[in-house]
Amino acid sequence: MDPLYSRFCNEVCGHIPRATSRERGDIARELTHHLEDHARQLADRGVEEGAAADRAVQAMGDPSEIGAKWNAQLSPFWLWMGRVLCVAGMCLSFVIFVGLYGERFEPILNSLLARVGVTGPLRDPPYSYRSVGEMELDLRCPYGDSVIYLYGLTVLQNIHDPDERALRIGAVAYHRDPFRDSVLLTNITWDGGAWLSYWASPARGASAGAITIPLPPGSLPESVVLTGSSFGNSFRAVIPLDWEAIS
Amino acid sequence: MSRKKHVLTRRQRALRQGLTLAVLILLVSLLHLYRPLPGQALQAEGDLYGLAPLQTVLTVQPEETDGPPRLGRLCLAENDGALMAATLEFRPLSGWEVTMDEVVDCTKGSSPQCGFFRPSQSAYSYAYVFGRVDDPDVKEISFRGVYRPYYGNSYEEEAVLTIRRETAVGRDGAWYFLTPLPEVFSQQLQLDLGLYAVWWSADGGEEAVLWELNG
Numbered sequence: 001m002d003p004l005y006s007r008f009c010n011e012v013c014g015h016i017p018r019a020t021s022r023e024r025g026d027i028a029r030e031l032t033h034h035l036e037d038h039a040r041q042l043a044d045r046g047v048e049e050g051a052a053a054d055r056a057v058q059a060m061g062d063p064s065e066i067g068a069k070w071n072a073q074l075s076p077f078w079l080w081m082g083r084v085l086c087v088a089g090m091c092l093s094f095v096i097f098v099g100l101y102g103e104r105f106e107p108i109l110n111s112l113l114a115r116v117g118v119t120g121p122l123r124d125p126p127y128s129y130r131s132v133g134e135m136e137l138d139l140r141c142p143y144g145d146s147v148i149y150l151y152g153l154t155v156l157q158n159i160h161d162p163d164e165r166a167l168r169i170g171a172v173a174y175h176r177d178p179f180r181d182s183v184l185l186t187n188i189t190w191d192g193g194a195w196l197s198y199w200a201s202p203a204r205g206a207s208a209g210a211i212t213i214p215l216p217p218g219s220l221p222e223s224v225v226l227t228g229s230s231f232g233n234s235f236r237a238v239i240p241l242d243w244e245a246i247s
Numbered sequence: 248m249s250r251k252k253h254v255l256t257r258r259q260r261a262l263r264q265g266l267t268l269a270v271l272i273l274l275v276s277l278l279h280l281y282r283p284l285p286g287q288a289l290q291a292e293g294d295l296y297g298l299a300p301l302q303t304v305l306t307v308q309p310e311e312t313d314g315p316p317r318l319g320r321l322c323l324a325e326n327d328g329a330l331m332a333a334t335l336e337f338r339p340l341s342g343w344e345v346t347m348d349e350v351v352d353c354t355k356g357s358s359p360q361c362g363f364f365r366p367s368q369s370a371y372s373y374a375y376v377f378g379r380v381d382d383p384d385v386k387e388i389s390f391r392g393v394y395r396p397y398y399g400n401s402y403e404e405e406a407v408l409t410i411r412r413e414t415a416v417g418r419d420g421a422w423y424f425l426t427p428l429p430e431v432f433s434q435q436l437q438l439d440l441g442l443y444a445v446w447w448s449a450d451g452g453e454e455a456v457l458w459e460l461n462g
Contacts, residue, residue, distance in 0.1 A: 027254065078256075082257060082260045085264035085267075095341075099275075099278065099280035108278070143297060181295055182294065183295060230296070231298055231329040
């Protein structure tokens, strides 16, 4: 920077006590641009370079007067308002960072995966049972603000008593809003002899589990009806059973 | 080419910061990352039960014994299908959170709806009873406890608490309560007991089991 401009800018900034160091830098830069533009115009008209700079500085006027006017424009209110908002923004950014990388990321991911059907396989049969057939399902039942997604079933048979059989239905609950937790399957009362035989990931965005319904000995029902209710919410799912496909 | 760069005024800079803050608040609200209001924490907890939006009917500061810890506040919230008592605590990084709760299913059974609630796992905290009474004939509810003393074989029964309509919080014809059990009885709850609510309606006396050991 031309030392002439530098001296002028320093004099102006010396009369702006309200300015922060960053604002002083901005003001000096803006003044320098004005001076350089003016000097360039004068040089284009044939004025010698050194004289052009001198005349540009003189044309700006009294530095103390410019500084005083600039100082009057700097409101302390807006300075502090900006600072408070900046600190609040940084705190919120930190909360978002901690939330996303902490406990909120996994539930949101689980909820999103549940609605596109990535639910994981039905787990191994319980002790002393074996799986003798399976079928894929795609039933989505509204339950309050949540949705219960039935994604598959297996037919279980007791190893010691082949007549004792049960259907095990894979279920996952997710909230319609992917950023909210779904109802826990454990908080639903299952009717018709069905019970929740295990659950996974409670309170992590999507609640997964398996619902077991005992089958009467020797029967091959065409369908089973699964109902659940609690706290004024209820759902009913009719699951058609294609025994040829299951076997 | 001009190298002029417009210098933002303080006002413009503050407005820009405000706009950024608004976008961040929108993001935080959308992702439910922070709960600045206690009602949001109650609703988040209600989501786990599948509850419709809850309305807070009663907020009290918890009674505490001499020992730690300091609790947040206790809330009684309701909707058509449920009554929830919850302990709410404020945490700087996540906002309000429910640390303990108890929900009574109001779709099963008739009025009054009562529950038993321990607001903290700490042995120092009082136990609470809570409820909603819609029946205009019910003027009071008594709570009775059955317990076995440390050095006794027989169970003893005693009246624990009576809550009257006049002392409860009324709203839309119903009355609500969230009341601590006496300290001695709060301690007994950890030993061996049953807790029963008894009331008189137009049909006569009725009783509800709030809590039973192994019950």
